Each structure stands twice: as structure tokens, then as C-alpha cells.
Amino acid sequence: MTNAVHLLIHWIKGAWRKGKVVSILFLDIEGAFPNAVMDQLLHNMKNRQVPGQIVKFIGQLLTGQMT
Numbered sequence: 001m002t003n004a005v006h007l008l009i010h011w012i013k014g015a016w017r018k019g020k021v022v023s024i025l026f027l028d029i030e031g032a033f034p035n036a037v038m039d040q041l042l043h044n045m046k047n048r049q050v051p052g053q054i055v056k057f058i059g060q061l062l063t064g065q066m067t
Contacts, residue, residue: 012024038062041058041062042058045058
């Protein structure tokens with residue numbers, strides 16, 4: 001976990017040095033959607049134009065999970 005934080009800080013500072021703006025979104029999928037129907041959640045994310053890579057990632061996280 002510590003290495004991941006250091007890498008994240010490295011990327012952020014590198015972007016700042018180039019004059020870029022950095023935004024980060026942290027999601028607690030399990031906590032945020034404890035009773036979500038996965039297919040409906042993914043459908044809603046696509047309808048709200050969430051990038052496909054993120055929708056796929058969330059789908060992979062939730063595959064095989066039960067509520």
C-alpha cells in the first residue's frame with residue numbers, strides 16, 4: 001500500500017511540474033453499492049458516459065459477488 005501511495009504522489013508531482021491539473025477519484029464500490037444489481041449498475045454507468053475502461057473494471061470487481 002505504501003508503494004502505491006508513493007507512486008501516486010510521484011505521478012501527481014510529475015504532472016504538476018508539467019503544468020497539468022490532477023484529479024483523483026477513489027471509489028469504495030463494495031461500500032457504496034452493497035445491494036446493487038450489477039447489470040443495472042453497469043448499464044447506468046454506461047448511460048452516464050462513464051469511460052468504458054472504468055465500467056469494465058467495476059464489472060470485474062463485482063463479478064462473482066453476491067448481495
